[in-house]
Amino acid sequence: MDRNVIVEKLRDIFVRILEHEEFDIKDELSAADVNGWDSLSHMLIVGEVEDTFSIKFKFRELNKMKNLGDMIEIINSKVDL
Amino acid sequence: MFNNNVLQKFVDICEYHKYRNAFCISKTYYTYNELGECISRIRKELQSQTFIVKNVGLIENDDLETYASIFALWLEGLAYVPLSPEAPIDRNKDIINQAGITTILDSSINDTFLEYNLIKSSELEKTTLDLEVKEVSENDLAYLLFTSGTTGRPKGVPISRYNLNSFVDAYDDLDVEITYEDKCLQMFNLTFDLSIISYLIPLLHGACVYTIPKTEIKYSYVFELLDESGISITMMVPSMLQYLRPYFEEMNFPNMKYSLFCGEALDLELINEWSSCVPNAIIINTYGPTEHTIICSSYNYIGDKSLTCNGVLSIGESLGDSELIIVDDNDNLVVNGEKGELCLTGGQLNPGYWNNEEKNKEAFFNLEIDGKIKRMYRTGDLCFMNEDGFIMYLGRIDFQTKIQGFRVELSEIEFHAKAFLSSINAVAIAIENKIGNNEIGLVIENEKIDITELLDYLKSKLPSYMIPTRFSFLPVFPNNINGKIDRKILINNFI
Numbered sequence: 001m002d003r004n005v006i007v008e009k010l011r012d013i014f015v016r017i018l019e020h021e022e023f024d025i026k027d028e029l030s031a032a033d034v035n036g037w038d039s040l041s042h043m044l045i046v047g048e049v050e051d052t053f054s055i056k057f058k059f060r061e062l063n064k065m066k067n068l069g070d071m072i073e074i075i076n077s078k079v080d081l
Numbered sequence: 082m083f084n085n086n087v088l089q090k091f092v093d094i095c096e097y098h099k100y101r102n103a104f105c106i107s108k109t110y111y112t113y114n115e116l117g118e119c120i121s122r123i124r125k126e127l128q129s130q131t132f133i134v135k136n137v138g139l140i141e142n143d144d145l146e147t148y149a150s151i152f153a154l155w156l157e158g159l160a161y162v163p164l165s166p167e168a169p170i171d172r173n174k175d176i177i178n179q180a181g182i183t184t185i186l187d188s189s190i191n192d193t194f195l196e197y198n199l200i201k202s203s204e205l206e207k208t209t210l211d212l213e214v215k216e217v218s219e220n221d222l223a224y225l226l227f228t229s230g231t232t233g234r235p236k237g238v239p240i241s242r243y244n245l246n247s248f249v250d251a252y253d254d255l256d257v258e259i260t261y262e263d264k265c266l267q268m269f270n271l272t273f274d275l276s277i278i279s280y281l282i283p284l285l286h287g288a289c290v291y292t293i294p295k296t297e298i299k300y301s302y303v304f305e306l307l308d309e310s311g312i313s314i315t316m317m318v319p320s321m322l323q324y325l326r327p328y329f330e331e332m333n334f335p336n337m338k339y340s341l342f343c344g345e346a347l348d349l350e351l352i353n354e355w356s357s358c359v360p361n362a363i364i365i366n367t368y369g370p371t372e373h374t375i376i377c378s379s380y381n382y383i384g385d386k387s388l389t390c391n392g393v394l395s396i397g398e399s400l401g402d403s404e405l406i407i408v409d410d411n412d413n414l415v416v417n418g419e420k421g422e423l424c425l426t427g428g429q430l431n432p433g434y435w436n437n438e439e440k441n442k443e444a445f446f447n448l449e450i451d452g453k454i455k456r457m458y459r460t461g462d463l464c465f466m467n468e469d470g471f472i473m474y475l476g477r478i479d480f481q482t483k484i485q486g487f488r489v490e491l492s493e494i495e496f497h498a499k500a501f502l503s504s505i506n507a508v509a510i511a512i513e514n515k516i517g518n519n520e521i522g523l524v525i526e527n528e529k530i531d532i533t534e535l536l537d538y539l540k541s542k543l544p545s546y547m548i549p550t551r552f553s554f555l556p557v558f559p560n561n562i563n564g565k566i567d568r569k570i571l572i573n574n575f576i
Binding site: 038042043 | 302
């Protein structure tokens with residue numbers, strides 16, 4: 001899948017769950033930078049990402065996601081399979 | 082005595098295990114010797130103050146200085162009042178004023194509390210080791226925590242040194258064998274008293290305490306620690322398991338020796354699934370309100386045959402010298418099997434709310450048991466005792482609820498929401514979400530309105546776990562048979 005498509009879909013998910021757009025979508029973006037990105041919204045975001053891309057994360061993969069760039073890479077590796 | 086049983090024991094551990102690790106914070110290890118040195122620096126600074134009020138504010142950061150500050154204060158005969166840097170400044174100021182705080186310890190580089198006598202604990206100079214225990218009364222406080230209050234103001238729960246010592250004694254009854262080889266999880270904010278069981282008990286045994294960096298997603302980091310660090314003892318709130326549940330199949334933690342729970346009702350079904358992730362662990366459900374110093378009863382899980390009521394694990398039998406009794410509406414003891422309010426007495430029972438006579442009259446009362454008058458605390462929990470003396474938990478009597486393990490008075494949220502909405506009524510309710518955790522829903526008695534400003538206002542008044550996550554609107558609230566707003570029907574608004 002085209003990386004830009006993934007990024008756009010992720011932006012939609014973030015806006016829907018976090019209910020604001022006060023963040024810049026970039027690879028370095030992490031939970032600490034974004035208002036409202038806590039345990040609960042993280043869980044909801046992960047669920048939405050799984051549904052949107054029809055994939056399932058393993059827990060160890062979730063732990064490796066330290067920022068948005070990591071998330072895009074893991075999604076990319078899964079949708080290409 | 083707190084001084085011998087807790088403080089001197091800790092000081093001896095610092096000497097005996099000085100080359101062992103006391104903390105693992107953000108993947109960095111700190112030895113007991115480093116902890117002792119850090120304590121010494123902070124206490125020296127405390128000693129140099131010309132005047133100090135016994136309640137000292139402690140800004141909660143995830144670092145060695147924050148934990149060292151607690152022991153520095155205790156060795157100096159002082160008490161800590163945890164303040165969360167993430168909480169709204171108005172709420173912190175209210176706590177500071179109520180507790181009469183003039184001195185604040187802060188390890189961060191922020192200057193938020195400059196108007197107070199601010200001690201920057203990370204900028205102190207090296208000094209000689211000084212872990213001498215100062216003699217003070219057992220009635221002096223060890224800490225003062227502020228919990229959600231019904232009138233929109235946080236209420237203070239002071240815990241004396243005598244109370245905390247009674248708790249340490251009671252902990253022995255759990256029969257948790259903890260040694261210097263153990264690795265223990267500390268996943269709680271210091272404003273929540275489960276933090277104390279999570280750092281103090283390990284440090285009294287030379288074990289290592291693993292904390293959670295504030296920048297991390299908590300449940301994800303907890304799993305990482307369990308998976309990679311070989312954590313052997315944990316205390317968690319059941320909500321944490323709800324987050325981990327979708328991934329249970331991938332989890333196997335053979336190093337786990339004791340898996341303790343507290344703070345919320347524990348479902349048997351959930352714990353049955355968890356037990357296969359921790360095949361070698363003893364699983365213990367514990368119970369206790371902040372007013373009765375952390376925990377006062379426990380029940381050891383025994384698989385499918387565990388005692389339950391409505392699918393919720395029993396809270397078991399009393400620990401230490403705590404007495405757990407159940408009374409009816411007229412404060413008469415009920416017979417076994419009959420429902421009533423759980424009330425507590427014993428050495429862990431705190432001196433009452435901080436400067437709050439009105440609340441004290443409601444929550445504490447005297448009761449004659451076996452010819453002796455005893456001071457009791459009303460927990461607000463509906464329970465019954467079975468024939469064998471095990472206590473079964475049925476739920477809250479009032480509208481207090483638990484969100485992420487924090488105790489929340491829904492009326493405090495309503496208070497602030499109504500203050501903003503002026504003449505419009507609003508009701509806060511706890512709703513169970515998809516993954517089985519509680520969320521707060523706010524129902525507003527009005528046509529649909531934009532809630533952006535209301536949310537901003539609530540965020541300026543309340544900590545994040547108390548901010549409603551769901552909103553709905555009703556032109557008129559339904560009433561129940563007693564003429565009260567029917568909260569049960571309002572819940573349907575969110576389904």
